[in-house]
Amino acid sequence: MDGPSPATEPRAWTPTTLRTEDWLLAAPPSGPAVTVTATATAVDAMLHHGPGFAVLRDLDLEGRTDRECVDRCAELVALLRAPVGGRLHRSANELLTAATAPAVHPGPPGASAPARPSEGDALTLPPHMDRGEGPTPPHVLALLCVRPAAEGGASLLAAGTTVHNRLLADDPAALRELYGDFHFGRGPGFDRVRPVFRRDGDTLDVHYNRYWIDRGQDETGTPHPPARRHALDVVDRLLADPATVLRLPLRRGDLLLVNNDAVLHGRTAFQDTGTTRRRYARVWAD
Numbered sequence: 001m002d003g004p005s006p007a008t009e010p011r012a013w014t015p016t017t018l019r020t021e022d023w024l025l026a027a028p029p030s031g032p033a034v035t036v037t038a039t040a041t042a043v044d045a046m047l048h049h050g051p052g053f054a055v056l057r058d059l060d061l062e063g064r065t066d067r068e069c070v071d072r073c074a075e076l077v078a079l080l081r082a083p084v085g086g087r088l089h090r091s092a093n094e095l096l097t098a099a100t101a102p103a104v105h106p107g108p109p110g111a112s113a114p115a116r117p118s119e120g121d122a123l124t125l126p127p128h129m130d131r132g133e134g135p136t137p138p139h140v141l142a143l144l145c146v147r148p149a150a151e152g153g154a155s156l157l158a159a160g161t162t163v164h165n166r167l168l169a170d171d172p173a174a175l176r177e178l179y180g181d182f183h184f185g186r187g188p189g190f191d192r193v194r195p196v197f198r199r200d201g202d203t204l205d206v207h208y209n210r211y212w213i214d215r216g217q218d219e220t221g222t223p224h225p226p227a228r229r230h231a232l233d234v235v236d237r238l239l240a241d242p243a244t245v246l247r248l249p250l251r252r253g254d255l256l257l258v259n260n261d262a263v264l265h266g267r268t269a270f271q272d273t274g275t276t277r278r279r280y281a282r283v284w285a286d
Contacts, residue, residue, distance in 0.1 A: 004168055004175050004197070007204040011052045011262050012161040015246045022051050027059040027255065040080040043257055047140065052262035053157055055248075056255040059144065066146055066279050070095050073144040073255065073281040080257070081140065081285045089138050089284035095146075096280040098122045098272050122278075127158040127239045127264035128209040130284065131184055131192070137207065138284035141258045141265065145250040149278035153270030154249040160206025160262055163238050164197055174231035182228075183216030184209065192216070196235070205261040210236060239264065260284075 013022075023046060028039040039056070046054040059076070061069050074093045081087065130141050143155070167175040178196040184207070185192055196213075198205045210232060217224050224232065238244050247268065250256060258265050270278055 003172060004164070004179065006165050006168055007161040009161060009202065009204065010050055011159050011204075011259075012165060013051050013159050014162055014243060016243075018051060018246065022046070023053055024055050024057060027056040027253065029060075036079050040082070040084065043080055044084050047257060047259040047262075052159060052259040053265075054257045055250070056257070057253070059253040059255050061146065061253050066095055069144060069146040069279075070281040070283075073142060074283045076255065077140075077142045077257075077283045077285050086140065086286045089286070094282045096143075096278075096282050098270070098278060122153075122270055124269045125156075125266040126210070126236065127156050127245060127266040128211070129207050129260050129264055131209055131212050135192075138260055138286060140285040141260045142281075142283040142285065143250075143256045143258075143265075144281040144283075145252055145254045145256075146279040146281055147252055147277065148250065149270035150273040150276040151271045152268050153278050154247050154268045155256060156266035156268065157246040157248060157258070158239055158244050158264045158266075160197070160208070160264060161204050162244055163208075163235060163264075164204060164206065166238055166244065167234065171231075171234050173227070174234045177228050177231035178235070180228075182213050183220060184212045185216045185219070206264065207261070208235060208264055239266075 025039065025042055025046075028035045043054045043056070046052075056076075059072070061072065064072060070093055074088060078088050129137060131137055164175065167178070175197070179198070181193045181195055183193055194207050196206060196208050198207070213232065214224075223229075245266075248256075256265075272278055
């Protein structure tokens, strides 16, 4: 059997090769359906034939409560996905705050354990894919910036194809391990087993979430074999490398859409104040 080969699709980007016009669009105004359809076509092209993510800038949120912003996000994502046969995952319309952020996130291998953040703070969330609630992960993640944090909280994005190609060049044995099946959680009706990297013709999919992979493996009652743990650790190091990861601050009204099969997302640490508290709407879709 031949080993993995380089992936050369447009999603093999780094922060230095991306241009703003590759991923940025103006948010469609309320009104003609033809405008939304044109925007939907442009977004879908960016998600599946471009860098794997798009940002719609300056969505009008004036006068809306936080909850109404979540509803507006879901409404717009439904409109954007309808022309390409997409649908919403109803369980995912959620408001993300410091309180909903996991308390502690592990750093790259060898890093000391982080201290638990104080109230109103959240530590860095390393790039990952969203596992979702259904039997398969959602194909599209949407994050609407309702209100940025007082400090920090920038989005982190990494192309799975770039991670794949760096592994192929630097540690091909580790890459071969990642084409094997991993547990992404276990339980009645909840077993999910899939590889980190998978080819579908010329398309390369990436499904990586270290937290859920480790948790799924723990629930089998056996540790990761050494070669697999090494492969996961190498991925974590690449996902902590600024040469791989795009740091993208979002402002109020920015809607980030991510191809959940191609691009891993995370965020930097952030701090809220009494009057400025970070709020993001999250929606999952296909």
